[in-house]
Amino acid sequence: xxxxxxxxxxxxxxxxxxxxxxxxxxxxxxxxxxxxxxxxxxxxxxxxxxxxxxxxxxxxxxxxxxxxxxxxxxxxxxxxxxxxxxxxxxxxxxxxxxxxxxxxxxxxxxxxxxxxxxxxxxxxxxxxxxxxxxxxxxxxxxxxxxxxxxxxxxxxxxxxxxxxxxxxxxxxxxxxxxxxxxxxxxxxxxxxxxxxxxxxxxxxxxxxxxxxxxxxxxxxxxxxxxxxxxxxxxxxxxxxxxxxxxxxxxxxxxxxxxxxxxxxxxxxxxxxxxxxxxxxxxxxxxxxxxxxxxxxxxxxxx
Numbered sequence: 001x002x003x004x005x006x007x008x009x010x011x012x013x014x015x016x017x018x019x020x021x022x023x024x025x026x027x028x029x030x031x032x033x034x035x036x037x038x039x040x041x042x043x044x045x046x047x048x049x050x051x052x053x054x055x056x057x058x059x060x061x062x063x064x065x066x067x068x069x070x071x072x073x074x075x076x077x078x079x080x081x082x083x084x085x086x087x088x089x090x091x092x093x094x095x096x097x098x099x100x101x102x103x104x105x106x107x108x109x110x111x112x113x114x115x116x117x118x119x120x121x122x123x124x125x126x127x128x129x130x131x132x133x134x135x136x137x138x139x140x141x142x143x144x145x146x147x148x149x150x151x152x153x154x155x156x157x158x159x160x161x162x163x164x165x166x167x168x169x170x171x172x173x174x175x176x177x178x179x180x181x182x183x184x185x186x187x188x189x190x191x192x193x194x195x196x197x198x199x200x201x202x203x204x205x206x207x208x209x210x211x212x213x214x215x216x217x218x219x220x221x222x223x224x225x226x227x228x229x230x231x232x233x234x235x236x237x238x239x240x241x242x243x244x245x246x247x248x249x250x251x252x253x254x255x256x257x258x259x260x261x262x263x264x265x266x267x268x269x270x271x272x273x274x275x276x277x278x279x280x281x282x283x284x285x286x287x288x289x290x291x292x293x294x295x296x297x298x299x300x301x302x
Contacts, residue, residue, distance in 0.1 A: 024152060025246070031239030033162040038242040039230045040107070040167065042223035044114035046216060051090045052119040054212035055082055056126035058204035063130035064267055076127070076187055077195035082204060083123060090116055110167050117174035124181045129264060136184050140177045148173035258286050 025034055059079055066072050094112035098105045121144075128137040151172050155165030182188060230238040262282055269275045 021149065021152060021246075024157060025243055028157050029162050029166070029239075031236040031243070032234075033166070033239070034242055035230060035235035035237065035239030036163055037166040038226055038238060039235065040110050040114060041170070042219075042226050043111045044118055046219040046223060047111065047115040048119035048122065049212040049215035049219070051115055052083065052086050052123065052212075053205055054208045054215050055079060055086075055204055056123045057208040057211045059123060059126040060130050060263070061207060061267060062204070063127070064132075064264065065270075072131075073190045073192070074195040074197070075200065076190045077192055078197060078200045078204065079123065079127075080187065080191045081193075081196040082201050083120065086119075087116065113171055114167065114174075117171050117178075121174040121177045124178045124187070127185060127187055128181050129260070131185060133181075133185065136181060140180045143180055144173045144177040147176045258290070262286070 029037075059075075063072055063075050066075060090112060094108055097108045097112075101108070125137055125140065128134075128140065148169050151169030152165065155161045155168050159165065161168070226238055226241065229241055265278065265282075266275070269278055
């Protein structure tokens, strides 16, 4: 519950900001631009696990249980080396797609930039969690949400850049999150090519690839409706659908707060005798709690 509370503080800012942005979407952003922006985000969330093979899962799996400083730095170096390789591949693929389809240059650049930013932000957030810096994780979420909200006020409301303003605000919020965590943990200073082990990177990839596929398919299931609406009915219809879904997202995202805390505790308990009892207790309590919260929130949304 303590970890859940910390993650709640970090995530509630993002959820509250999402609720505050709803009126802005209604009055300052056209349905077409909102639908296109949501289209970009849908593809970015689908592609980021593929671009980085969900390496953040390996970050949490291997670093959180490592106590020796030297071994932790070696693991960090391996992850950063993998990120550099992935980054080069994604940039090269985006440039090739832009040259091959000049008419889609704006779309390709937006989606690729958002995919890179969300992937790196995820990795750096998992670094914070794996180093036991849950408060830093929470603070980064709050700051990122505030930067996103401020960016929308500036770029969208004041300057009138609807689609470009939304994309710029999103990218800026993710970069701010990365910079904040990096300024505290100084992960790049721990990077050294001599610590990089291809065998270790292969182990990371072997562990995280199935999870990358899982995340890709999950993102496809949740985003398929938006892709279909945009391609068949147009961005304007997707904008209306996205606007309505903002209310549902605030409710359904509460479950992820519990999931983050449970995953960490589960990794720590690997091989221990009380692991089964822990899973049973947490699963039952979380289910009842979420059903209760859902019952309370439904009349509020109505």
